[in-house]
Amino acid sequence: MLFFCFFDIITACFLNEEVMAKQELDALQSLETLRHSASHIMAQAILRLYPGSKLGIGPAIKDGFYYDIDASKPVTEEDLPRIEEEMQKIVNADFPFSREEISKDKAIALFQKMGQPFKVELLKDIDADKVNIYKQGEFEDLCRGPHIPSTKLLKAFKLLSVSGAYWRGNEKNAMLTRIYGTAFDNPKSLREYLTMLEEAKKRDHRKLGKELDLFSFHEEGPGLPFWKPKGLMLKSLLIEFMREQHVQRGYVEIETPTMLRDILWKKSGHWDNYRENMFFTEKDEENYAIKPMNCPGGLLVYQEEMHSYKEMPLKIAEFGKVHRFERSGVLQGLFRVRGFTQDDAHIFATPETLQKSVIEVIELVDFIYKAFGFEYSVELSTRPEKSMGSEEQWEIATKGLRNALDFLKIDYQINEGDGAFYGPKIDFHLKDAIGRTHQCGTIQLDMNFPERFDLNYIGEDGKEHRVIMLHRAIYGSIERFTGILIEHFAGKFPLWLSPVQVSILPVSDKFNDYALEIEKLLKKEKIRINSDFSSEKLGYKIRKAQMEKTPYMLIVGEKEVEAKTVSIRHREKGDGGNLKCEQFIAQILEENKNRS
């Protein structure tokens, strides 16, 4: 079908048969090609409007494309419409994309002459004799291709934002201007994508956090969230949910100090490897570090006594508040903060109990994520270049994780060389209501700490053995997870998570007493309620409760007082008729219990 018209002609001829075979993949590929061509067209437009600009790279990315440019004049978001107009002219001109293969030396000379130093630098790094030059109209660019046959095929595009980006991502290099855009093969898809972006903006947890009065930030503490009553309720409920699971699954819980002397951090290796990200404080000539992780403190607890293989796996949880110095530019709402609570746990295992322990954690992750309606994907990361331990240790450790995944028949992707320096790990990426993914849960096998802290247990043979240690977090950062939940539910939390579950709305203050009676009954059942005794009309009270996204509204007036009932209004289903108060309580308790 339409697929190959998006390929550059030569490639298309080559791939013709295969293309037919793998339509889906090729649809993706054609979109990628289209976007890549869009980035070339944008570069052409920019060179027209900003002559003398130097081009970096301009790839297609997941949802669009970008081009990095050292612009001759600063480019701001206000300039984007003009650039779009110029791009449209290029599209209308129907320039064919043509490919030419030339020698690398010739290409270097060509781009030198064109005054494109970044391209020259790229060329010098290319390990081939021949390179491709793509041309459309007066514009030519070094490019692997493929491209669409003609500029006219770019039917739906939009430039989105301008930002800074270091040349080749290195802070020591020049800062270029990166212009982001997106393109689709039809206007409808583009519209849908832009609508999705709008939708994402509406459910931005920073916006909803303010509107729903959940949390705040202050200049006095950049990256340090303040939890307000309703937000803290959310956070506490998440912790409570996890604690219930801990009890079910044989965890114990501890709490270790927020700050500990530097000697600990020197021993743990944080002093050498993580100091840049830590906060420090000093008193009586002693240096203290505010903990960026809970593990070293937890290890001191482990070390307090002898451990037997009989207690393994030993599962020690800690909802620890950690602080990390994140660079000011990377802070982002609750997603990236400097102080956060982890649902941390350390599991100490023997080689015999390792696999079982991993399986248990994976099952817990599955249970928790499903409770929120998240789908998720799993990644296994293996030994990186710079790492500690023997090949054999890594082999056993990685196999332990892999066997657990295989045992549970879980699909996972392998990230070769992406593990931590101290061990392999399994990461969980959850998918939210509008298709975005977030990395949250992690299981990391640690071969470093048991060595450094000489952590042992007494085996069946009466001898000391090195213990195996797992770090695990399921929410990850509770702050971040809360942010994700806010966006996932767009602020409409399920009943069990709603800070206010029921609003009681008397039709007029004549019925306040009856409302108070109902309130009492609900409070007894620990239902979180909020009554509106203001002298406003019912419509106003409903609107207010509705905007606060309260799941249930109970309207009480003359009819209800007489019949001893409540009129139920659900935030989405609307008027739900009248029920006896006890009936409503039974219903809501059931819903609450099921976390549905």
Next chain:
RNA sequence: GCCACUUUAGCUCAAUUGGUAGAGCAGCUGAUUUGUAAUCAGCAGGUUAAGGGUUCAAGUCCCUUAGGUGGCUCCA
């Protein structure tokens, strides 16, 4: 940290080319006693993020600081 943008009442936003800072909502007071998404009236609310400069005159132009937003290899 770096690049660009940004910061006006508690919140959302106005304020011609530089010429006395406004509105809605929220708050408070009063009236109203209300039936499924906003009752009416009045009051109060600001060193325009902070500091400096240019100017007869700065919310508006320039500089510094702080906060926020979008980004900072998804590798021709």
